[in-house]
Amino acid sequence: MLRGSVIGNVARDLGLKVTELEARRARVVAEGTSQLCELDTASGNLLISQRIDRExxxxxxxxxxxxxxxxxxxPLQAYSIVLDIADINDNSPVFAAGEIQLDLVESTVLGRRFPLESAHDPDLGTNSVREYKLSPNTHFALEMSNQINGNAxxxxxxxxxxxxxxxAEHVLKINGIDGGNPIRSGTTSIHIRVLDANDNVPVFSQRVYKTSVPENSxxxxxxxxxxxxxSDEGVYGEITYSFSHxxxxxxxxxxINPxxxxxxxxxxxxxxxxxxxxLDVQAKDGGGQASHCKLIIDVIDVNDNKPMIEVKSASANVAEDSKPGTMVALINVYDLDTGSSGRVTCTIPDNVPFKLVSExxxxYMLVTDGILDRELQSEYNIAVTATDVGSPSLSSVKVITIVINDINDNSPTFTQSECNANILENLxxxxxxxxxxxxxxxxxxxxxxxxxISKDTKSEVSSFLAxxxxxxxxxxSRLFxxxxxxxFQIKVTARDGGDPPLSTTCTxxxxxxxxxDNAPVVLYPVQTIGFIAEDMVPIEAPRGYLVTKVVAVDADSGHNAWLSYRxxxxxxxxLFVVGLHTGEIxxxxxxxxxxDPKHTVVVSxxxxxxxSLSATATVNVMIGNGLPVLNELFEFADESQDSDNLTLYLIIALTTVSSLFILLISGVFYCKLCRRSYVYRSTTDSLPVFPTTYLPPSFTDLSRCGTLLKDERYDSFLTTGSWRGDFRFGSSTDTDTLKQRSAAYQKNTLRQASADRATLKVRAGAPQPCYLVK
Known part of the structure; x- marks a missing residue:
C-alpha cells in the first residue's frame, strides 16, 4: 500500500469524537518495532506511514x-491495534545461480533423475513458486518431486x-512460475556437458539430515x-560438498567444509x-556427477534477550496533594524471546508511595499509592525492574524520576514564639x-x-516600631x-507567599x-526665689542632734536614682554635717x-x-532659746552611730567568710522585703510630723515604704540606718494618690514641686519642727 493509504478509522471503531483525538494527544506507539502506521487526528484515520514489506x-x-x-x-487510555499483513505477489521467483552446470557421462542410464535447485520466491501461498517449465528438447524432461516438508x-x-x-553439450532453459495474479516468473540456464563414462554418482548416507543448535552457540x-x-575411483571418486543455495x-x-x-x-x-x-547440500565427484540431500537445522531458543522497558508517557512532576491512584507514567515491557523466556513481570520497590497497575x-500504569509529602522527600528515583521467567532469568532496570511539586501546606514557624528586647530610652x-x-x-x-506588625497589636503601640x-x-519609629x-508588647506576623497564604505570630x-537623663529634685526644704524656710534648733542641742533633713528624689531608676548628699x-x-545617703543634717x-544665731548650709x-547630675539645696538654720531638746532625735543619732558601726563590722565579717552565693541570696531576699514594704516603721508617736502643707499631692506617708514617690522602683534604694531618722506626714494626707503610679506623673510632680510651694511658711510657735521623710 502507498504511504498515506487509509487502513481504517480509529475514531469510528472506538466510538470517539474526532476532535477528542487531538485534544487528548492521541498517538500510535510501537512495541520495539518500526513505526509503520500513523494516526491522522484530523480525520481519525489510521494511515500507512512507510512501505510495508511482509517478507x-x-x-x-x-x-x-x-x-x-x-x-x-x-485521561490516559491505551488500546491495542493489531495489523495482519496480507501477502501480495510482489516478488518473482529467483534462481540462486544464473546458470546450472551439469556434467553427465554418456553412459547415464535412462530415467536418471538430477535434482535441480529450486527457484526461491519470498512470497507465500499461491504467490510462491507453483510450477517449472523446461525449454523443448529431445533428451530431458522436467518432473516435480516433494520434500519431507511438502515443498516441491x-x-x-x-x-x-x-x-x-x-x-557434447546441451543448453536448456528452466522457468519458475508462481501462482500470483499477475503471474511472475524467473529463468535460469542449464548447461549440460556430456562426459565420458562416470558410472557412479555420490550417494549420501541420508537423504535428510536433521540437527539442532542452541541460538547462543x-x-x-x-x-x-x-x-x-x-564407488568410482580416482578423480571420479573425489567428492566435494557445497550448499546449493x-x-x-x-x-x-x-x-560447510568442502x-x-x-x-x-x-x-x-x-x-x-x-x-x-x-538447506540444500550438494555432493559432487570429480567427474561432475552430483547428488543432493537436505540439512534441516532446528534452532533451540535460549533466554538471550533481556526484557525491554519503554516509558510511553510520564509526568515528571506530581503535586504533593495528589490523590492515591493518580497515574504518573505508562510503561510498556516486552521480551523478544518466546515461551516462558518471553513472559515478563514488572516490579518496583516496596518503600515508595507508588504501585504498578496493569489493565x-x-x-503497566505507575500510580500513586499513598500520601506524598515534599517536605519529607522531594524526589523519587523509582527503579522499574522487568524480569522474565527464563532459566536463568534475565532482567532490565529503568529509573523513572518523579519530582514532587510543593503546595503551601506548612505555616511559617518562628525560632522563638516569644522574645524580649531591651532598648535604651532617648535613642x-x-x-x-x-x-x-x-x-x-x-x-x-x-x-x-x-x-x-500584627493587627492584634494594641493600636496605641502598633506604631512604636517599624x-x-x-x-x-x-x-x-519614635523616641522612648x-x-x-x-x-510594651507587639505581635509580629510572618506570612508566606502561598495561595492561600499561611501565617503565624510571634510576641x-x-x-x-x-x-x-533626670537631675535630682529637692523636695525639702522648698527652694523658692526670695524665700527659704528656716529650721529651728535648740541652743542646748548636743553633738549629733538632728537639725533637719534634706529630701530629694530622682525620676530615674536603679543606680541612676541613688542620691548622695554633701x-x-x-x-x-x-558646725554641721550631712549624712551621705540620708540627707540628715x-x-x-x-x-x-x-x-552665730543664724546659719546657711548649701547641700549638693x-x-x-x-x-552624674546634681542639684543644690539651701538650708537656713536658726538657733533658738527656750526650744525643748527632743531625746528621740538625740538617741536616734547615738543608736544610728552604734548601728552603723555594727553594720560595718557585720559587712566586714560577711565579706570575709561568706561566698558569692550567700551574698546573692541575701540581695534577693532584701529586694523582696523592700517590694513587700517590710521596712521598719517607728511605732513611737513622738516622731516629728511633717505638715501636709509641705507635701505635694503625689506624696504620702512613706514611713513604711521608704520613698517619696508612689512607685516601687524607689523601694530598694533605702540606705542602712536611714529609718532611724524617719518622720511621718500628717494623717490628713490623701492616700488616694497612690493610684497614680505612672512614671510620667511622678516626673511632672517633681518638676513642679518648687513652684507649688512658693507660699510655704513655717508655722509660728509650733511645738515641734516639721521634717520630710527620705
Missing amino acids: ELCVQASVCILQYQLLLED YPELVLKKALDREAQ AIGTVIATLNATD LSDKMGGAIE LSGEVRLTGVIDYEEASTHE VKNY PVGTFVMQVKAVDIDDGSNAKILYQ INSDTGELFT DYEQSVH VNVFIKDQN IIKATQPS RTVRAFMEDD ITDNGPE
Missing part, C-alpha cells in the same frame, strides 16, 4: 501479525540416451557432519529471526532593636516570608522615655532601659555662745549615673 518483517512465517498501541492522554522441487530426468560424440561449533560416497543471513552464519562435509557456525544464529533452516497486556528614630526570624519548610514562593518586611528587622513607659516584649558651703563649716558639736545632691 522483510515476517520472512517465511505463515501469519504476519504486528501489534501497536493507540495511546490517549488526559524440480528434477531433470534423462529420457533419451546421451551420445557425447553426437552432442559459539562461533566454530560443528552442528552436523554430512557423508556421501562414490544460502540466503545472505545464513551465508554469514554457516559454512572435503570433510562438516557444517560449522561462522556467525550468530538467532531463534527470533527463524526457528528452522532447511492492558504488557502495559534616635530608626535604631535597630532586634530581628525576628521565621522559617517555612515549603519551597519556592510558598516559603517566601513577609513580616508585618519592621523590614523582608528581613524581620525591627527599628524604632523610660519615665513614661517601661514596657515581642520590649523593655525600655533607663538612662540618667555640704559644699556653710556659714560655719565645722546633724550638729558636729554643741553650740557655744559666740556661734548628686545621683549615681554614669555622668
Whole structure:
C-alpha cells in the first residue's frame, strides 16, 4: 500500500469524537518495532506511514501479525491495534545461480533423475513458486518431486540416451512460475556437458539430515557432519560438498567444509529471526556427477534477550496533594524471546508511595499509592525492574524520576514564639532593636516570608516600631522615655507567599532601659526665689542632734536614682554635717555662745549615673532659746552611730567568710522585703510630723515604704540606718494618690514641686519642727 493509504478509522471503531483525538494527544506507539502506521487526528484515520514489506518483517512465517498501541492522554487510555499483513505477489521467483552446470557421462542410464535447485520466491501461498517449465528438447524432461516438508522441487530426468560424440553439450532453459495474479516468473540456464563414462554418482548416507543448535552457540561449533560416497575411483571418486543455495543471513552464519562435509557456525544464529533452516547440500565427484540431500537445522531458543522497558508517557512532576491512584507514567515491557523466556513481570520497590497497575497486556500504569509529602522527600528515583521467567532469568532496570511539586501546606514557624528586647530610652528614630526570624519548610514562593506588625497589636503601640518586611528587622519609629513607659508588647506576623497564604505570630516584649537623663529634685526644704524656710534648733542641742533633713528624689531608676548628699558651703563649716545617703543634717558639736544665731548650709545632691547630675539645696538654720531638746532625735543619732558601726563590722565579717552565693541570696531576699514594704516603721508617736502643707499631692506617708514617690522602683534604694531618722506626714494626707503610679506623673510632680510651694511658711510657735521623710 502507498504511504498515506487509509487502513481504517480509529475514531469510528472506538466510538470517539474526532476532535477528542487531538485534544487528548492521541498517538500510535510501537512495541520495539518500526513505526509503520500513523494516526491522522484530523480525520481519525489510521494511515500507512512507510512501505510495508511482509517478507522483510515476517520472512517465511505463515501469519504476519504486528501489534501497536493507540495511546490517549488526559485521561490516559491505551488500546491495542493489531495489523495482519496480507501477502501480495510482489516478488518473482529467483534462481540462486544464473546458470546450472551439469556434467553427465554418456553412459547415464535412462530415467536418471538430477535434482535441480529450486527457484526461491519470498512470497507465500499461491504467490510462491507453483510450477517449472523446461525449454523443448529431445533428451530431458522436467518432473516435480516433494520434500519431507511438502515443498516441491524440480528434477531433470534423462529420457533419451546421451551420445557425447553426437552432442557434447546441451543448453536448456528452466522457468519458475508462481501462482500470483499477475503471474511472475524467473529463468535460469542449464548447461549440460556430456562426459565420458562416470558410472557412479555420490550417494549420501541420508537423504535428510536433521540437527539442532542452541541460538547462543559459539562461533566454530560443528552442528552436523554430512557423508556421501562414490564407488568410482580416482578423480571420479573425489567428492566435494557445497550448499546449493544460502540466503545472505545464513551465508554469514554457516559454512560447510568442502572435503570433510562438516557444517560449522561462522556467525550468530538467532531463534527470533527463524526457528528452522532447511538447506540444500550438494555432493559432487570429480567427474561432475552430483547428488543432493537436505540439512534441516532446528534452532533451540535460549533466554538471550533481556526484557525491554519503554516509558510511553510520564509526568515528571506530581503535586504533593495528589490523590492515591493518580497515574504518573505508562510503561510498556516486552521480551523478544518466546515461551516462558518471553513472559515478563514488572516490579518496583516496596518503600515508595507508588504501585504498578496493569489493565492492558504488557502495559503497566505507575500510580500513586499513598500520601506524598515534599517536605519529607522531594524526589523519587523509582527503579522499574522487568524480569522474565527464563532459566536463568534475565532482567532490565529503568529509573523513572518523579519530582514532587510543593503546595503551601506548612505555616511559617518562628525560632522563638516569644522574645524580649531591651532598648535604651532617648535613642534616635530608626535604631535597630532586634530581628525576628521565621522559617517555612515549603519551597519556592510558598516559603517566601513577609513580616508585618500584627493587627492584634494594641493600636496605641502598633506604631512604636517599624519592621523590614523582608528581613524581620525591627527599628524604632519614635523616641522612648523610660519615665513614661517601661514596657510594651507587639505581635509580629510572618506570612508566606502561598495561595492561600499561611501565617503565624510571634510576641515581642520590649523593655525600655533607663538612662540618667533626670537631675535630682529637692523636695525639702522648698527652694523658692526670695524665700527659704528656716529650721529651728535648740541652743542646748548636743553633738549629733538632728537639725533637719534634706529630701530629694530622682525620676530615674536603679543606680541612676541613688542620691548622695554633701555640704559644699556653710556659714560655719565645722558646725554641721550631712549624712551621705540620708540627707540628715546633724550638729558636729554643741553650740557655744559666740556661734552665730543664724546659719546657711548649701547641700549638693548628686545621683549615681554614669555622668552624674546634681542639684543644690539651701538650708537656713536658726538657733533658738527656750526650744525643748527632743531625746528621740538625740538617741536616734547615738543608736544610728552604734548601728552603723555594727553594720560595718557585720559587712566586714560577711565579706570575709561568706561566698558569692550567700551574698546573692541575701540581695534577693532584701529586694523582696523592700517590694513587700517590710521596712521598719517607728511605732513611737513622738516622731516629728511633717505638715501636709509641705507635701505635694503625689506624696504620702512613706514611713513604711521608704520613698517619696508612689512607685516601687524607689523601694530598694533605702540606705542602712536611714529609718532611724524617719518622720511621718500628717494623717490628713490623701492616700488616694497612690493610684497614680505612672512614671510620667511622678516626673511632672517633681518638676513642679518648687513652684507649688512658693507660699510655704513655717508655722509660728509650733511645738515641734516639721521634717520630710527620705
